[in-house]
Amino acid sequence: MYRLPFPNYYHYGQGLTELDFAERELQRLHDAAHNLVDPNNVAAIIIEVVQGEGGFNVAPQRYIEGLREFCDEYGIMLIFDEVQSGFCRTGKWGAYQHFGVTPDISTWAKSLGSGMPIGAVIGKQQVMDAAVAGTIGGTYPGNPVCCAAAIATLKYMEDIDLNKRATEVGKIVGDRFTKLKEKCSAIGDVRGLGAMQAIEFVENKDPLAPDPTTVSQLTAACLSRGLILLSAGTNKNMIRVLSPLVISNELLNKGLDIFEEELLKITN
Ligand SMILES: Cc1ncc(COP(=O)(O)O)c(C=O)c1O
Structure with missing residues (x-):
């Protein structure tokens, strides 16, 4: 696992426009493909488009677009962590919808169950179907009570807009x-x-x-x-x-x- 700094414009913008800052951070990503890890060996890149615990830092639009382009270039899965930002927190079902960029996989939890313990992984069909049915297991997946709570929660969120x-x-x-x-x-x-x-x-x-x-x-x-x-x-x-x-x-x-x-x- 390799980590790159979050593109935090307020902290590290240093007088650049947000666009120039995003391009500089993307350059750092492309540099990492030469001096940190061979991107052909990278399975996935995960990011919160709006950081939660990090202090609600919103990634620059261009950075998220550039990340998508980078992942497409090297066949890397792009994962958005919507655990904190998902389910209406940003005024949309997922924060990614503000960016017009679609991930291959996304992770969701928290608000989904109104307090009942449930999380979800959503992915493009070819990604989700790549795992043979029954091969992704765990002790608690598909708990019927939590699933019922999540379905009711989603319906209520829709009903009250x-x-x-x-x-x-x-x-x-x-x-x-x-x-x-x-x-x-x-x-x-x-x-x-x-x-x-x-x-x-x-x-x-x-x-x-x-x-x-x-x-x-x-x-x-x-x-x-x-x-x-x-x-x-x-x-x-x-x-x-x-x-x-x-x-x-x-x-x-x-x-x-x-x-x-x-x-x-x-x-x-
Ligand atoms: C953005 C984000 N992702 C993931 C997690 C952790 O999820 P889990 O408790 O399922 O490991 C949290 C928990 O606060 C979170 O805020």
Whole structure:
């Protein structure tokens, strides 16, 4: 298994346009085909098009397109991990749908079962049919109770048009975070896709100077007022909004009010 850095434009854009940055990162990928591993021996490339635990970093559009081209050139399976971004989180069934790029395989879980333990692998027919029936096994696959929960969940998501609601939730959060950025110098970046919205704290507006202290103070202050936050990112200097998508606007804004009040108390 070989790892390449995620194309994190905010951290490593260094004054480039997003397009030029994506091309530079793609060059790094092509270089890896010469100095890291023979791409003819690579079975698959896996990526989250929007990183979850990494802090809701959205991959540049051109990078995802270039990844598809690279995989096609060398006969490599392209896998998108939709475990965190799937099922309406970004306002679409899969985050990949924002990019117009189709993976060969994708992985799904979390929201699929409304809390019941279930995950799924989706693939193009020729990929899925390549495994002889009965050869992919495990202790728990096809659990009927979890499958029933997943089918009911999918139907409910469709019935209430959860993608539309996620887009609304994302707009409320994104707009409030963007306004908050103007009032609070500790905020380096506000980003996301649909209802996957994150806020990153840095020192002196420097993308490479993480500020985990503000985040830990904020987490404690919000907890004392009943708002549970979880830090994210390698340096624990980000906060993601992971409210249920069925949350009311009133409750969502109440949470965001607490967040904003406590943040301004800490940083001003
Ligand atoms: C994007 C992503 N992929 C995969 C996983 C892990 O899934 P599992 O618990 O099935 O290993 C997670 C869990 O948080 C995740 O966020």
